[in-house]
Amino acid sequence: CERLEAAGRRALVRSDLPAAISLLERVSRLLPTDDTRRIVLLADLSGALIESGRLDEAGRALDEAERLAAAADDQRLAAHVLVQRQFLRIFHGEEGGLEEAARAAAAVIPVFERLGDDLGLCRARRLEAWLSFTAARGEAAIAAWEQAADHARRAGDWHEYYEILTWIASSLWFGPTPAAEGIRRCEAMRVQVGESPESEAAILRQLACLNAIVGRFAIARELIATSNATYADLGLTLYVASSEHEAVVELLAGNPAAAERSARAAYRALEEMGERAFRSTMAASLAVVILEQGRDEEAEDFAKLSAQLAASGDLVTQVRWRRVRARVHARRAELRAAEALAREAVTIAEATDFVNDRADALVDLSHVLEAARRGDEAVAAVSGALHLYELKGNVVAAAATQLRLGKLVKM
Numbered sequence: 511c512e513r514l515e516a517a518g519r520r521a522l523v524r525s526d527l528p529a530a531i532s533l534l535e536r537v538s539r540l541l542p543t544d545d546t547r548r549i550v551l552l553a554d555l556s557g558a559l560i561e562s563g564r565l566d567e568a569g570r571a572l573d574e575a576e577r578l579a580a581a582a583d584d585q586r587l588a589a590h591v592l593v594q595r596q597f598l599r600i601f602h603g604e605e606g607g608l609e610e611a612a613r614a615a616a617a618v619i620p621v622f623e624r625l626g627d628d629l630g631l632c633r634a635r636r637l638e639a640w641l642s643f644t645a646a647r648g649e650a651a652i653a654a655w656e657q658a659a660d661h662a663r664r665a666g667d668w669h670e671y672y673e674i675l676t677w678i679a680s681s682l683w684f685g686p687t688p689a690a691e692g693i694r695r696c697e698a699m700r701v702q703v704g705e706s707p708e709s710e711a712a713i714l715r716q717l718a719c720l721n722a723i724v725g726r727f728a729i730a731r732e733l734i735a736t737s738n739a740t741y742a743d744l745g746l747t748l749y750v751a752s753s754e755h756e757a758v759v760e761l762l763a764g765n766p767a768a769a770e771r772s773a774r775a776a777y778r779a780l781e782e783m784g785e786r787a788f789r790s791t792m793a794a795s796l797a798v799v800i801l802e803q804g805r806d807e808e809a810e811d812f813a814k815l816s817a818q819l820a821a822s823g824d825l826v827t828q829v830r831w832r833r834v835r836a837r838v839h840a841r842r843a844e845l846r847a848a849e850a851l852a853r854e855a856v857t858i859a860e861a862t863d864f865v866n867d868r869a870d871a872l873v874d875l876s877h878v879l880e881a882a883r884r885g886d887e888a889v890a891a892v893s894g895a896l897h898l899y900e901l902k903g904n905v906v907a908a909a910a911t912q913l914r915l916g917k918l919v920k921m
Contacts, residue, residue, distance in 0.1 A: 511537050515551065522558060522669040523706060528745055531558050549578045549587040553594045560598060561708075561746060563783050568598055586625050589618040593633045600640065603786020608823040612641055632661035632670050639677065646825040646862030648685020652678055672703045676712035683716040684826075686863045689903030692720045711740035715755040722759040723866075723904040730759045754795045762906050766802040773799055790819035794830035801834050810838045829859045829867055833874040840881040852878045856891075866907070869898035873911060880918065889918045 518533030534555040541548045552575035559568035572595050579588040596611040604610075615637045622630035639654035655678045662671035679699055682692040696717045703709035718733035734756045753776060760769035773796040780789040797812035813834040820827040832855035839848035852875040859868040872895035879888035892915045899908040 511540050514540070519554075519669070522554075523672070526744070527558055527562050527708075531555065531562065534558065543578075544581075546578070546582050546584060546587060549575050549582065549584070550590055552578070553590050556594050556598065560601060563746075563785070565598065565601060565784060572598060585621055586627060586630065589621045590630055590633070593618055593630070593637055596637055597640070600644075601785055601787050603790065603819060603821060605821075608641060608644060608821050611637055615641070628661040628665035629667055629670070632658045632665060632667065632674075635661060636670075636674060636677075639674075641823075643677070643681060643684075644821070644824050646684070646829075646859075646864040646867065648681040648687070648863050651681045652685070655681070669706070672706040672709035673712075675699045675703055676709045676716075679713045679716040683719050684864045684866070686865050686901065688901070689720050689724050689905075693717060693724075696720065707740050708744055708746060711737040711744075711746075714740075715753055719755050719758050722762045723902070723906055725906055727759065727763045730763075734759060754792060757795055757799060761799055761802065766799045769799040770796065770803065786819050787821065787824070790816050790821070790824060791827045791830070793819060794827050794834065797834040798830060801837055806838045806841055809834050813838075825858055825862050826864060826867055829855045829862075829871055832858070833871055836878055837874055840878045843881070845878070845882045848878045849875075849882065865898050865902040866904060869895040869902075869904070869907065869911075872898070873914070876914070876918070880921075885918060885921050889915065892918060 514533050514537045518530050518537065521527075521530035521533060534551060538548055538551050538555065541551070552571045556568040556571040556575070559565070559571060572591060575591045576588075576595070579591050592614050596607070596614045599607040600611060615634050618630065619634045621627075622634060635654050635658035639651045639658060642648075642651035642654055655674050659671055659674045659678075662668075662674060676699075679696045681687075682695055687695070696713050700710055700713045700717070703713065714733045714737040718730040718737070721727075721733065722730040737753075738756070754773060756772040757769040757776075760766070760772065773792060777789060777792045777796050780792055793812045793816035797809045797816060800812060801809035813831040816827055816831040820831065822828070832851045836848045836852035836855065839845070839851065852871070855871040856868075856875050859871040862868065872891045876888040876891035876895070879885075879891060892911060896908060896911045896915060899911055
């Protein structure tokens with residue numbers, strides 16, 4: 511069993527999820543039912559199944575692990591299972607999942623600290639980081655992920671370590687880090703994760719978006735293509751489906767039809783999995799690219815769907831669906847409703863440090879104010895957006911916003 515388990519964990523490090531799942535499942539069947547090693551093994555197996563998009567199977571593995579942990583009356587093992595359960599609840603988009611995850615993290619960290627369990631602390635800090643990321647607080651997420659990475663190194667779990675680096679890269683893209691610095695740091699982490707194709711593929715996506723906002727579209731598309739091919743080869747369905755990065759690149763490049771194709775394919779894949787957390791965001795992103803093509807009713811339908819699916823604490827998604835609905839109302843001359851939604855989006859965004867989303871919300875508010883013939887206020891909103899795009903180093907959006915500002919000033 512020890513050799514099979516070691517082989518399964520090596521497969522995780524090299525991103526061979528089918529092999530890892532097969533080996534870990536085999537070990538779990540071979541171990542005696544009362545062997546406590548099965549508990550951590552099943553928790554690890556659930557993580558691999560989640561990565562593969564096999565959420566129902568992950569749930570069944572955790573159900574068994576919970577029963578065994580309860581029977582063993584082992585606080586440490588129960589804490590491991592509890593953390594993994596929170597990740598599954600989040601991906602399923604369960605009502606109250608984010609709040610429950612925060613309570614779980616607060617409960618298990620003292621347990622792991624008392625027992626000196628670095629792997630447990632790694633996963634609990636990862637959970638904290640994910641909560642910060644969902645709240646669109648990139649810098650706080652990076653700080654928590656860096657703590658998690660330290661514990662992963664101490665535990666010798668390189669699969670965890672490499673995956674954590676990918677999420678740091680994600681925060682470098684979404685958060686306030688300027689594009690040039692984000693590219694530099696992501697390139698460095700790309701080298702660090704060289705033995706993990708999965709992790710390199712994830713970092714390539716962040717690099718693609720960072721290159722796109724400085725106008726390097728050919729490089730960005732090449733990075734996306736390489737990332738997609740790697741994920742497909744590895745069978746990482748959830749990660750292929752959950753990405754909005756290709757749509758971001760194409761929208762910045764002025765190709766909303768291509769952006770829609772990518773976002774729609776991702777949305778359908780997530781729908782087939784029964785996933786909700788990423789799907790709510792993808793529905794909002796799909797609404798944005800459909801709106802850009804002038805299909806207001808369809809855009810509004812996806813925005814409403816996003817609102818239904820989104821957790822209240824998923825701030826980026828809460829901002830994006832409001833932006834779309836505000837623009838649709840404005841085009842219908844329903845200006846009171848439009849302004850209310852646009853201002854809600856700006857207020858929610860202001861509580862975050864996802865700079866591009868904050869700027870996007872201000873641009874959409876400016877469209878609503880322009881429709882209401884309140885030119886001075888529209889200029890102020892666009893000026894705020896321009897400042898934020900420049901802080902991020904988003905050359906492409908800044909240039910478009912500068913043109914819009916010039917037109918508004920002349921009105």
